[in-house]
Amino acid sequence: MMSRRTLILMVKVPAAGRVKTRLARGIGIGPATGFYRHAIATLMARLDIPRRWTLVLAVAPDAARRTAALPGPVRARVPQGRGDLGQRMQHVIDHAPTGPVIVIGSDVPGISERDIATAFHRLAGHEAVIGPSPDGGYWLIGFSRRPRRLGPFRNVRWSSDSAFSGTLRNLDGSRVALIGQKADIDDVGDWASAGPSRSRRIIAPATHK
Numbered sequence: 001m002m003s004r005r006t007l008i009l010m011v012k013v014p015a016a017g018r019v020k021t022r023l024a025r026g027i028g029i030g031p032a033t034g035f036y037r038h039a040i041a042t043l044m045a046r047l048d049i050p051r052r053w054t055l056v057l058a059v060a061p062d063a064a065r066r067t068a069a070l071p072g073p074v075r076a077r078v079p080q081g082r083g084d085l086g087q088r089m090q091h092v093i094d095h096a097p098t099g100p101v102i103v104i105g106s107d108v109p110g111i112s113e114r115d116i117a118t119a120f121h122r123l124a125g126h127e128a129v130i131g132p133s134p135d136g137g138y139w140l141i142g143f144s145r146r147p148r149r150l151g152p153f154r155n156v157r158w159s160s161d162s163a164f165s166g167t168l169r170n171l172d173g174s175r176v177a178l179i180g181q182k183a184d185i186d187d188v189g190d191w192a193s194a195g196p197s198r199s200r201r202i203i204a205p206a207t208h209k
Helices: 021-027 029-047 085-094 113-122 163-170 188-194 197-203
Strands: 006-012 054-060 077-079 101-104 128-132 138-143 176-178
Touching: 006 029, 006 085, 021 029, 021 188, 029 054, 029 113, 054 085, 085 101, 101 113, 113 128, 113 138, 128 163, 138 163
Parallel strands: 006 054, 006 101, 054 077, 128 176
Antiparallel strands: 101 138, 128 138
């Protein structure tokens, strides 16, 4: 019998001035907040596929877990917990149901069902899977959690060009698979590089339902 798969989407409540602040400095608070809000909604619509995996929103701040500002049922939300990004990812991974788990961010609206399926497939023969980003970070990380649980986030410098390499160092000695590179949209340079495709990705309808 196939073990349960969990896909965790890390999100912040899309409040103006609290999300995508670097992007907002280039395009304005309203457009940046709107981009983030629609990116969350699009990813949820595209990736909520119960027959393939369970989608869970990991919400920050914790107290806003039940807010109406986020799409989807409250029962599918968990708090991120405290600490830096690595501590929060470790928290939601440790509290996920038994089975393989994948964590993605909410600022890469082009993530597809096929991307997630590929990542879970790689976990069948590896302990970890990572999807790198061109800025030195990564847009996806996942773990089979067998035969052991790993600690990949120790002393990683987040929001730096060494986040990916630092995580790989922590996984030295583990079987790690890499999947295709994707860029997140953090600032106006990323926004310009994405071009018209950023809008098409956001409004693209889900095709699996």
